[in-house]
Amino acid sequence: MSADLWISLRFFSTVVRFSFASSGMFASCISAPSVRILTRLCALVLVVAVGLCSELRVRVRLSDGLVTEEVLEADSERDTISLEFKQGDGTLITFVADFKQDVKIFRALILGELERGQNQYQALCFISRLNRNEIIPSESMARLRQKNPQAIRLAEERRGLEQLTMSAAVNLTRAWQLSSHIHNMCSEAREAIYTREADVKHWLDKGVDASIFEVLPQTTEAASFKACHSTKDLWQPCLCTYSLRLEWYPCLLKYCRSRDTTGKGSNYKCGIKSCSKGYHFTYYVPQKQLCLWDEET
DSSP: OOTTTTTHHHHHHHHHHHHHHHTTHHTTTTTTHHHHHHHHHHHHHHHIIIIIIEEEEEHHHHHHHEEEEEEEEEEETTEEEEEEEOOTOEEEEEEEEETTTTEEEEEEEEEGGGGGGGEEEEEEEEEEEOTTTSSSOOOHEEEESOOOOSEEOSEEEEEOOOOEEEEEEOOOOGGGGGTTTTTHHTTTTTOOOOEOOHHHHHHTTTTGGGGGEEOOOOOSSSSSOOBGGOOOOTTEEEEEEEEEEEEEEEEEEEEEEOOOTTEEEEEEEEEEEEEEEEEEEEEESSSSSOOTTSSOO
């Protein structure tokens, strides 16, 4: 972890020390236990004031060498984290982790090719289960600070590409059963909201209404459908692929060890480990016109 990225418990203690120093002689009259109590109280006040929802802007170098700005937002009350950035081709990528529902949402707003009959932009949404240890908790993310906002971040760990076959469509009007954030995130996508068969089975076992899902033509058997990149007719159904990469995100917490005056040791959160991870989605489209980026070059 870079030295200028840390969990804001240090930030809180800095504020308290400044307050004591500005109080002149009064600070020297406060006992050590009182200082500790006041430090905790100040930290609590700051958590209530700014800890529920916070924003961090990080400069990141993409795989094509371009530098973009990621906006990471954490809402510890709703227990969510969002990450958003713009790719070099103008595509806007948004990722939301809903910890309350264990759901993650990917959205891509892709600039359309107007000269080929597309709309101004095309929206895609991919929904799947959120696994443990994929990303740090929202409470920790809300407390993350950086000293040097101009630094260009590179992930410490580059995780492997995850292949996802999206075999079902999700009904937007009923998707609130999975996560209340899907409607706002995916309203532009509507007919292009996808999930995996394994996730559908998991949610059905948890009591989610089956009417949310619509099984798509089988994507694991490509005999009846060609890949879109090898389909010439723009109005033929085919198997589309879309890839994206979260180039930098806090994936794990780091712990430091301290000792009190008696020599007793204890661990505390002191930073994060950053990761990069790619995702490759395969899904059915009723016409190649909806998958123009997936072409042979």
